[in-house]
Amino acid sequence: MKALAHLNKYLVKYKWYLILGTVFTIISNLFGIIPAQLVRYALDLVKDTLDVYFLFKGSSLQANLYDIFAFSILLYGILILIMALLKGIFLFLVRQTLIVMSRHIEYDLKNEIYAHYQTLPLSFFRRQNTGDLMARISEDVSKVRMYVGPSIMYGINLITLFILVISYMVSVNAKLTFYVLLPLPILSLSIYFVNTIIMKRSEELQAQLSSVSTYVQESFSGIRVIKAFVREHEQLRNFVKQSNDYRNKSLKLTIVDSLFYPFIMVLVGLSNVLIVFVGGQEIMSGRLTPGNITEFILYVSMLTWPVMALGWTTSQTQRAAASQQRINEFLNTKTDLVSTKNLEHEIAGDIHFRNVSFDYPDTGIKALKNFNLSVKSGETVAILGTTGSGKSTVANLLMRLYDPTEGDISIDGIPIKDFKLQSLRGQMGYVPQDVFLFSDSIESNVSFGSTEMSFEKIEQATKDADLYANIIEFPEGFNTRVGERGITLSGGQKQRLSIARAIARDPKILILDDCLSAVDTQTENTILNNMSRIMKDRTSVIISHRVSSAKLADFIIVLDEGRIVEQGTHELLMDQNGVYKELYEKQLQGEEV
Structure with a gap:
């Protein structure tokens, strides 16, 4: 979690999204818990009413009693439906706050990384692969967003639901609550053990993804050379090898992830067995009712998804930590050109x-x-x-x-x-030896050095660079797009366009x-x-x-x-x-x- 501490400044920046999301989570869970209590009251009502109902068998009071009983059950059903609708509304608000917050943080983090890239010296870019730079600002940031969005959302939901549900369970019967929660320490220990494996394999997976991205980027940039030397099959074979390495690392990580869910389901099933066994003893001793047993089973069902999400959230958090650590490596790299x-x-x-x-x-x-x-x-x-x-x-x-x-x-x-x-x-006006043009129009490339440049100045710069005659022959003139790295122009045209770009800014x-x-x-x-x-x-x-x-x-x-x-x-x-x-x-x- 040390690497993820870098994101705390964004959580503070969007604190109201986080606060409101937490409040909405608590309210939605309250509306989720109340139906379990209504079910308990309804079942106890059925049990108590049936005994009285048969006592009045054959009398007119039996029909009146049935009407009251049916109305009460209908009322409980309507209340449960209303609670479900209210829970759905507040779950929508939870996503509109916490998930929206994660998208804002993703946007800010990408901007921070890109702005930091721009401050780094040329020596940094000579050492790094373009594919790796792109992977950290895209794939790694996406992994981080899963932490500040869904992971935090499910984490808050888990905490609030545990506090609310367990407090209700303890208020009903502390002994039964103890047995129901008995499998949880086993779950915690297993998660702690698996986390280290997930962390290690996540780092290997992200590193391999950067390697694949770099290889693909270089292949497409040098596609003309590849075709000229008829190396398509060799390039494909190398790509398949890189992809296989990525697939194998992904499968190794997936195997670890897949252990969480069956293990959690076994623990949930064990909790239900304990509810029936211990709860049955409590009913026989007169300390609980059958409605309480049903209520506890519903509580365990409510805890099932958050506990299952705990494994997923832990996995996503570990992946985010590995990605953020890679991002921090570059963010902590400072320029010496101060x-x-x-x-x-x-x-x-x-x-x-x-x-x-x-x-x-x-x-x-x-x-x-x-x-x-x-x-x-x-x-x-x-x-x-x-x-x-x-x-x-x-x-x-x-x-x-x-x-x-x-x-x-x-x-x-x-x-x-x-x-x-x-x-x-x-x-200064600089015309580099290795000409680089942006995939934009000729006009935009010439005016690249200044955002407020008149067309007359652009036109004069191309005349001075002996490029104007070529431009007016193009069907779209100055609006002609030069393609990636100026691929649609000849070598001489690219150099002259680069000269025009330098002299247009009047250095x-x-x-x-x-x-x-x-x-x-x-x-x-x-x-x-x-x-x-x-x-x-x-x-x-x-x-x-x-x-x-x-x-x-x-x-x-x-x-x-x-x-x-x-x-x-x-x-x-x-x-x-x-x-x-x-x-x-x-x-x-x-x-x-």
């Missing part, structure tokens, strides 16, 4: 890297080594290098997706850690991370010519492995294995006859070919 001063400052664009080194926390790869960079506001710097040289790491550090292992980064002379993250990133600092790799040289020249106007009076960082992308830069940095090997203007680097010139000549020859 702003020291929460400074919201309109930046000009002066960028300074001082002796920056960076090791990726998940792999330990040393991506940058003693990196230094100074860019004045309005300047454009090009960072060139081969794959794995550390180019994209510079962009990640500048966006503060990571913090440097050593050294410091400042913008406008202010340490980057002093800025409020949302304010800092909100003034102070523009970061282009190898964003022209999927376009041809002619399209690249068109985009770069358009970008020269956009980059004017704006700090720009162009990251690329193509030398041609660096022609707009005021100066160029060449990286190799995380170190700066050359830097300067195009002319200066060509005169040095070093790495840059070699790279330039190789790519120039490739284009000529």
